[in-house]
Amino acid sequence: MAFPRFPSDCHSLLCKYLTPELYKRLKDKKSRYGFTLEHLIRSGVANPDSSIGVYVGDEESYDLFAPLLYPIIREYHGVDLHAPHRSDMDPVHLDIDNPDPQGRFILSTRIRVGRNLHCFPLGPAIAQRERLIVECLAVDALKTLKGDLAGAYYPLSGMDEKTKQRLIEDHFLFKEGDRFLEAAGLNRDWPEGRGIFHNEEKTFLAWINEEDQFRIISMQKGGDIQMVFERLSRAVRSLQQRLTFAYSDRLGYITSCPTNLGTAMRSSVHIRLPELGRDRKTFESIAKKFHLQIRGIHGEHSESEGGVYDISNRRRLGVTEVEAVKEMAKGVKALIEEETRRGA
Structure with missing residues (x-):
């Protein structure tokens, strides 16, 4: 070459x-x-x-x-890689209030982390047999979850149409990756070795062997960020009792895309901001101050619909999980205050 x-x-x-x-x-x-x-x-x-x-x-x-x-x-x-990365997923250290208690602006909250198993290659290099082993280990660990985290696993390979349609309606089903992931080799052997786990309440979800081996997700309607984080923390803690995730003192949790290093966390809300959306300069200024990323409701490169945006933390490396979520919550509160000031 x-x-x-x-x-x-x-x-x-x-x-x-x-x-x-x-x-x-x-x-x-x-x-x-x-x-x-x-x-x-x-x-x-x-x-x-x-x-x-x-x-x-x-x-x-x-x-x-x-x-x-x-x-x-x-x-x-934007970090100095000489300093060690610190992890903190203790909900006691978060302790934040709902920034939208009346439910006027925030439609839903979603926090996810990416994880990969130690001593296994990542998605771009993993062989078909290794991917299947990862799936087996993941399913065994997920089946041990108790209480509100308990649920069922649905493999993508051989999925019946009824289950497929239900997962599509729930917005749980993930598809082959885009052209960027395709070129990286992340779509190989699709859909074998991939699947979805979710609990009965549909507030806890895990994607297996998508971009990373694990996408562990906590979500619910409204703006109770504390509750969503607490559920995610419990799930990750439980899975870590059976699985060893790849971690570096310098880079944090190891992921296939360097943008997700560190916490590998994306803490986000779907929020209705029609007035602020008309003033992109102010919108982006507030987002920059609190290190937020603005997306459309269908993810990266999508547009807003009905004045609804996906707002998430941008910083992942050099901050703890608690710090990242606190920063997102403060930024969302500032966005709501500006939207309210404009007469919303």
């Missing part, structure tokens, strides 16, 4: 940091799972409109390709 030719309008972090000299230095390196520089940058080369451009195949590759990955991680997260 020769040094890739990027178009002149490429603005990804891969384009910014991959020089011919660095390429020559890294091109022959290979992890114990056979992951190479070519695999690492494949998605960003195929999709020069990527914002990042790299997907990592295993824990070792974060060290092996550190000369390329660490500058990307530093710029995206």
